Amino acid sequence: MTEPSFSIPTIRLKPKSNARAIRHGAPWVYDNELVTDRRTKSLAPGSLARLEDAERNFLALVAVNPNSRIFARVLDHSETAEVDQDWFAARIVTALAHRETLFDAPFYRLIHAESDGLPGVVVDRFGDTCVVQPNAAWADVLIAPLAAALREVTGVSTVVMNGTGRARGLEGLEEKTEILSGKVEGPLPVPMNGATYMADLLGGQKTGLFYDQRPNHAFAQRLVAGKRVLDIFSHVGGFALASLAGGASSALSVDSSAPALDLAEQGAAAMGKSDTFSTRRGDAFDVLTALAEEGETFDVVICDPPAFAPNKSSLEKGLRAYERVARLAAPLVREGGYLGLCSCSHAADLDRFRGACNRGIGRGVGHLGRSAQLIHTGFAGADHPLMPQLAESGYLKALFYRIVA
Template sequence: MAGKIILKKQAEKRLLAGHPWIFAGEIASEQVSEGPGAIVDVFSSAQKFCGRGYWNPQSQIRVRLLTLKPETVDEDFFFQRIRQCWDYRKRIGYTDNCRLVFAEADQLPGLIVDKFGDIVVIQTLALGMDRWKSAIVAAIQDILHPAGIYERNDAPVRELEGLPQVKGFLSQPFPTTFQIRENGLSFWVDVANGQKTGYFLDQHMNRQAIAPFVKDAEILEAFCYTGSFTCHAAAFGARHVTAIDASADALQLARQNAALNGVATSCSFVEANAFDVLKQWAAEKRSYDVVMLDPPAFAKSRQQIQSAITGYKEINLRALKMIRPGGFLITSSCTNLIPADLFLQIIRQAAADAKRQIRQVLFHTQPPDHPIVWTIESTAYLKFLIVQVQ
């Protein structure tokens, strides 16, 4: 029998609007006999059924809803959900590389599944989801028949759920560094040691979108990681790309990716802290036709939002100072705690401080294999902006 959670008065409003989280402070009563990760039924203060999900008394997010119906949560439940995810991706044209499961946006909170060709990488980032890992793996094997499955559960966020950081094979071992194709180019992916699940699939449409702005351009790129934007820019006819990253391992793959795509002579890679280099080169009055910025998330918690705002403003201010009149700033943020309107405000303030006039040319978010649910703010996380600088 499922445990029972009774909410405080009015606490169900967000659930009924479509957000699956219940915080500890919203609960009036917890009647759960099983341990952390147990499936529980959630009721309003008026004893109306609100949904069913998993419970973790060690987390501030006490319950994450899996369904608004009183349906059985078992192995078949996860099979059907993952099959729905795959059917949706196939329908929108994503059959090779894609985010197969995007957590809350796919009604599977705490679960990330990325598909790289016939290799699948999973993350179970919450305790309740981690308890169903074997069912999830079995469903993936039955539905996709992948050549291999790897878990990247070395994310620090798991510690907030009382979970250890682990990574490794969930299938027979396979080579964890391999090539994928994107926009007609080839890239090495390292699913064992790369960031997140090994490659940032969410920028693939935006990497294609830079084509008109980089042709014949001299480009500075900061936070280049393994060179996906770098190689796209060079392949699209950039005169030269100077790409900066602090990770020697990432730059090694970036150089290999440039060679793989026949653009090595158009690219140079610099191992350095991007903040330091942008500050120094702006002070030296170096100039470029295009500056590209694709930094990692600057805030993992609400306490870090102000420092993230400061960080975004600083790197974009330095970049704007180095762009030749008529050139372009191509800039991104993947911090879900910085909404789009705030990100655009940061760029506007950076331009004012840099004494540069800008005009928006293009604004994108993430691709459709990372669907956005309007009532779940965290699903709308990627901001991609191109502005022309006068």
């Protein structure tokens, strides 16, 4: 059989690879699922290719990266698709319609990677600014038409590329942050759940702010009126500022990053809440231990750590860390108070995370004659849609407990 002539190369699944999964929406093809030779291994990272099954039937237009375990990412199931500004714009239009249905102000996650048809691409919107995280090689290569499409569809004037983070390292990409259009003049105020957060779009973590916790912040606000709140791993104010907006009598933010705590203080000042807001810099585990030794207790304690289990190889170590957080935090909750425990580790599924938290709480307060009621399980907001064929897109879990006698 003579192979057809196309302007882009062809890659092919091995005979026993699951072509049906690709047809049914699976977005990734791993390197061990493909027939690889010198030709395929020499493809430029970020280049496009035709993906065929073992019988040479077309499956999808894909972006390839021989430097990544995820060798191919599905972009389109049309054999005639052209990945240009118009192609990007069509996907952004679809994503924007959903966000404009959800929110009355342009502050949200606009593109949630594979779930919005742009694999490896995250875009958060901050009013007139979009921050793009191109966490896959193809998005680096095509950043210009992507940025142009963002401006065309949303009308924003400023587009920032934040090319930092662990995901880019897995793709073999360098870290770089640059303003692609417009300008950024210092931290940007972001309204969310009645609070004001200050987002550093150039030097902050990820895109500068975490929108995914919005519904969990809102739930916490129902628990905090007139109460004293402790927010561990608070980043730029997280649950603490949301709690103050919800009527908390005071909130203490703990984080290891001085710049993040400075931004939290700016947010509290913008809300007129500086007198009821305080910060404490240090390692979270050390501070939790010190607060217990100081005899401190709080009505509400919420812990929102970084991903302790970012992959399967770190799962057991990560679960022990989540258990330790719960063990140290639970005794700081007054009887009848509330404990919130969060995980953004996709490798730690809900059952494993909940098990670790339950064990930690038991070890933390069982000897005090207390127990816990699990009252609420939260996830990321609807601007972070979950792709049914990709469990990794549903990474965030938030468990809220009531500590009782």
